[in-house]
Amino acid sequence: MPYLHEYLTASSHRRPDHVAIEDPGVAQVTYRDLDRLSDKLRDRLRRLGVRPGDRVGIAVRKSIDSVAAIFGIQKCGAVHVPVDASGPLERTVLIFENCAVRAAIVEARLVEPLRAATDRRELALLALEFEAGPLPLARALEGSGGPGSAFHGANEAWGPDELAYILYTSGSTGKPKGVMISQRNATAFVDWCSDAFAPREDDRFSSHAPFHFDLSVLDIYLPLKHGATLVLISEANGKDPLTLAELASKSRITSWYSTPSILSFLTQFGRLERHDWSALRTIHFAGEVFPIKHLRALKDRVPHPRYFNLYGPTETNVCTFYEVPREIPAERAVPFPIGQPCPHYRHRVVDSEGNDVTRGEEGELWVSGPGVMMGYWNAPDRDDEVFRHDAEGRRWYRTGDVVVEPPDGNLIFAGRRDRMVKKRGYRIELAEVEAALYRHPEIREVAVVARRDEENGVRIQAFLSVRGSRPSAVQLKRFCAEHLLDYMIPDQFTVLEAMPKTSTDKTDYQTLKEMA
Amino acid sequence: MRAYILKEFLPGEDPEQLTDSLPLVTGRILDSLATLRLVAFLEETFGFEFSAHEVGAQNLDNLNLIASFVESKRR
Numbered sequence: 001m002p003y004l005h006e007y008l009t010a011s012s013h014r015r016p017d018h019v020a021i022e023d024p025g026v027a028q029v030t031y032r033d034l035d036r037l038s039d040k041l042r043d044r045l046r047r048l049g050v051r052p053g054d055r056v057g058i059a060v061r062k063s064i065d066s067v068a069a070i071f072g073i074q075k076c077g078a079v080h081v082p083v084d085a086s087g088p089l090e091r092t093v094l095i096f097e098n099c100a101v102r103a104a105i106v107e108a109r110l111v112e113p114l115r116a117a118t119d120r121r122e123l124a125l126l127a128l129e130f131e132a133g134p135l136p137l138a139r140a141l142e143g144s145g146g147p148g149s150a151f152h153g154a155n156e157a158w159g160p161d162e163l164a165y166i167l168y169t170s171g172s173t174g175k176p177k178g179v180m181i182s183q184r185n186a187t188a189f190v191d192w193c194s195d196a197f198a199p200r201e202d203d204r205f206s207s208h209a210p211f212h213f214d215l216s217v218l219d220i221y222l223p224l225k226h227g228a229t230l231v232l233i234s235e236a237n238g239k240d241p242l243t244l245a246e247l248a249s250k251s252r253i254t255s256w257y258s259t260p261s262i263l264s265f266l267t268q269f270g271r272l273e274r275h276d277w278s279a280l281r282t283i284h285f286a287g288e289v290f291p292i293k294h295l296r297a298l299k300d301r302v303p304h305p306r307y308f309n310l311y312g313p314t315e316t317n318v319c320t321f322y323e324v325p326r327e328i329p330a331e332r333a334v335p336f337p338i339g340q341p342c343p344h345y346r347h348r349v350v351d352s353e354g355n356d357v358t359r360g361e362e363g364e365l366w367v368s369g370p371g372v373m374m375g376y377w378n379a380p381d382r383d384d385e386v387f388r389h390d391a392e393g394r395r396w397y398r399t400g401d402v403v404v405e406p407p408d409g410n411l412i413f414a415g416r417r418d419r420m421v422k423k424r425g426y427r428i429e430l431a432e433v434e435a436a437l438y439r440h441p442e443i444r445e446v447a448v449v450a451r452r453d454e455e456n457g458v459r460i461q462a463f464l465s466v467r468g469s470r471p472s473a474v475q476l477k478r479f480c481a482e483h484l485l486d487y488m489i490p491d492q493f494t495v496l497e498a499m500p501k502t503s504t505d506k507t508d509y510q511t512l513k514e515m516a
Numbered sequence: 517m518r519a520y521i522l523k524e525f526l527p528g529e530d531p532e533q534l535t536d537s538l539p540l541v542t543g544r545i546l547d548s549l550a551t552l553r554l555v556a557f558l559e560e561t562f563g564f565e566f567s568a569h570e571v572g573a574q575n576l577d578n579l580n581l582i583a584s585f586v587e588s589k590r591r
Contacts, residue, residue: 239548242568261549269552424549456549473529474538474545481544489544492527 002160003183005074007190007225008035015201015227021064022204023232024247027134029064031227034071037064040141041072041105048103048124052077053162057096057104058211059085059114060128062232065137066211067220069105070165078102079163081178082212085110086235087485091176093117095168099178099377105137160184166377167214169314170427170488172419174435178377179214179314188344188370189317190221196321196342197282197308199255203228204279206248208238208258213426214314215286218257238262245270252279256305259425260290261457267298277302286310286318287425289335289413291454296328311338311413313399314427315373315386319345320411337410338403345369348396349405354388362414365403366396373397421450423458426487433460433490436483440476442466445499447507448490451516461516462490463499470495518579520557525550536580541573551576558582564589 001007008031011020016032029037050056056073058080060066066082073080081099083092085107093114096104103124106114111127128136160183171177193199205223207230209215223230231251237243245266248256263285266272283305290309299307307324322339341347349363350356357363366388372395375383388396402414419430430448437446445465450458462476471479473493480489494515500508522531525546540546546554554576555566564586575585 236572239551240568240571241552242566242571246568265549265552269556472533473526474533474543477545478543486544486547489547491525491547491550494528 005071011227019229021230037068038071042075045076050076050078054078054102055081055099057101058082059106080165089113170429170432172429172431174432180374182374192342193222199226201227203254205255206253208233241265241270249275255282257284259287260285261424264294272301280305282306284308288422316371319367337412339410365399365401368396442471449512449516460490461492463494537578541577
């Protein structure tokens with residue numbers, strides 16, 4: 001199917017009364033009702049003037065409503081731009097202005113602050129009142145009936161190579177950058193998942209990742225394409241391993257997908273041995289390296305499902321995958337490989353000149369295929385940095401990840417070639433954290449480094465030199481909370497008299513890393 | 517408890533900054549992993565178990581709340 005929203009419509013025709021989404025303890029919705037709700041939103045958006053290609057923001061907690069919003073927007077042929085509804089307002093405004101959203105569906109509490117923070121009067125806001133009970137989207141659309149037909153590409157100048165959604169990730173210039181994913185990019189990924197994991201109608205998929213994070217693409221579309229059920233996990237439940245373990249077990253989840261950090265939390269703090277995991281068939285993990293110690297502990301407690309390591313930046317979604325063997329050899333101390341390229345991808349491992357390295361040597365991973373993003377929103381310079389065209393006209397995406405390709409073809413992740421790090425599966429450009437801290441009036445110089453420890457994963461440490469009085473760590477954390485998403489806030493602040501410098505008077509990150 | 521929080525999560529901080537009512541979770545002083553480590557520390561030190569839904573700002577947001585929660589669990 002060329003369009004994501006057709007997955008929902010087709011499943012709704014096939015099994016209208018089956019539960020499409022469960023929001024445990026809140027509500028559930030059938031395929032028919034989800035399809036109708038998103039139709040109503042499509043009609044409302046059209047009346048608000050939304051046209052194919054327009055961007056529509058979503059700043060709404062994870063809910064049946066936010067899934068319906070995504071499909072309603074797509075049914076207009078428009079582009080959805082999900083943001084963290086609980087993140088700093090400043091970031092939401094920056095994203096909405098960066099891609100010039102035509103309309104936005106937002107939690108009611110955000111309407112006033114958004115209006116005050118933006119001078120774009122033509123921005124149409126649809127407010128959802130979660131405080132007044134479940135399914136606020138249905139209430140917001142009451143009385144908005146009227147005819148409307150499903151958007152169809154053939155009827156308008158519109159095709160599968162058009163933009164489907166924009167996901168904003170951490171940017172090295174200090175501002176988030178918008179990764180543009182087309183309908184074809186996304187469906188290539190979802191259709192590969194169908195082939196690789198053969199979902200069934202009785203499957204129950206977890207939705208752990210937030211919708212502004214690319215793991216959610218599998219969560220949302222794969223179950224809805226196959227007429228299965230999506231079980232939503234709220235942000236609060238997702239962070240609390242005791243509640244999360246209970247919820248996942250009681251909800252009889254069959255297919256789990258999250259970052260290794262969450263699985264490590266569950267293993268260490270979730271008392272997994274007290275729950276029944278017999279329904280679980282598959283565990284997918286992605287976003288970062290899974291330390292073997294925690295993976296082994298998890299497999300000891302929950303041995304029977306198949307475990308898959310999925311790898312790929314937001315720009316490609318998953319581009320390589322690896323199935324973890326049934327038994328982890330006792331002597332294995334290093335993480336498992338990221339595996340072989342998915343069949344819709346080609347890959348190269350290249351040196352700094354862009355020439356293929358000798359097999360077995362370290363090099364940067366380049367990939368090419370229908371899953372590679374269209375580019376970054378309104379940032380042709382960045383596109384030039386990451387895309388390379390070969391003599392045959394094939395477009396390659398430079399992942400920035402350094403890998404090794406051993407004789408068995410299962411690629412091994414060996415690090416980054418820049419200053420991007422992953423913490424709990426989230427991308428952090430250390431320069432974005434520095435840019436936020438530079439806005440603090442007392443800070444003269446700042447340098448942020450990451451260090452890895454086995455127990456806590458990646459820790460972010462900020463080194464500062466200050467102008468006058470020394471700000472407290474409490475005050476600095478609060479300052480960061482106003483400008484950065486939670487996972488970007490440094491774990492530790494260290495004030496120095498002066499920043500160490502290299503012979504060319506640049507910040508000496510090497511020394512700082514040794515100090516961390 | 518105060519010493520543990522300072523040592524683990526606010527190294528080098530002036531102890532006076534950690535007041536009894538300083539919001540730790542909602543003020544984003546503790547991230548989710550830090551909160552879990554605090555929970556494990558409290559369970560081990562005071563010999564009780566948190567149940568699901570008890571791990572959250574309602575019981576852990578400041579030193580006062582933590583103290584009364586621990587007190588109620590030990591009773």
